[in-house]
Amino acid sequence: MPRQKNDILQGTLVLLILRALEARPRLHGYALTNHIQTVSAELLRVEEGSLYPALHRMEQEGWLKSTWGTTEKNRQARFYSLTAAGRKQLKHERDNWERLTKGVNRVLKEA
């Protein structure tokens, strides 16, 4: 039986985070996890342990900025939002992804 892997492919995590923050500005890490899972109809599951390192790396790259804030449940959480550089990166990564999937699909459907 082939191994099922619905953990997010290395490298696509950044794309998904950027896209999620474009659709929903100001999310904290936990909300991001849930958002990606829900929107993908449970097909994708963010590996929680690798989410935060990715967020920090992206912040260092200047794609995200973060602020501490209070949630509805009155907890302290770190909220992330996109920067201008982040939007540019999203466009770049999205183009890459579309090119990649188009290419792979063509190879798979080759007669």
Place this chain on the structure above:
Amino acid sequence: MAWHTRLLNFIRHRRLTPDIEREVAFHLAERTDDLMAQGMSTNEAMREARRRFGNPKLPRTRADGPDVLTWLESVVADIRYALRSLRRSPGFATVAVLSLGLGIGANTAVFSLYNALVLRTLPVSNPEELVQITFGDGRTSFLCVQHQQLRPGERWRRTQRAGLPGEWRLLPHTRRSAGVGPTHLEW
């Protein structure tokens, strides 16, 4: 990652680390809440939240990654790896050590010689007072201290007894530029 970012991270280290810990704590708390809302007991929910998160140390370790300490640690690991590889192939290690040793040794020897002969002054108190006396064809010579007020003629009379024609010259501070030019002795 650029070195200055590493350095900055190292400096910010204390501020950065609790931030991540707080974030992870928040994440676990939220997850626990959700699981309890699905009917788990508090303990069960906490355990499950941790399990889903994976190794809670991991994100911290990874976020700590780009700083100087980690860089140093990886340098140490590289050195250890190099030593292990050398031990595994003793032939290569021997050849490498020998060629390095010979190379360094030969260079040191040649330089020491050159340094003593050419670069440094003679190891005596007043090298400028030394006189080199050369005989005949110039193959035979010896050094002696120039006595005060030495007159060429007077000096010569002593060596003359050996029956050798000769010349003498002053040795300056280094041997390289030896000789202010030979002064031929007359008698």
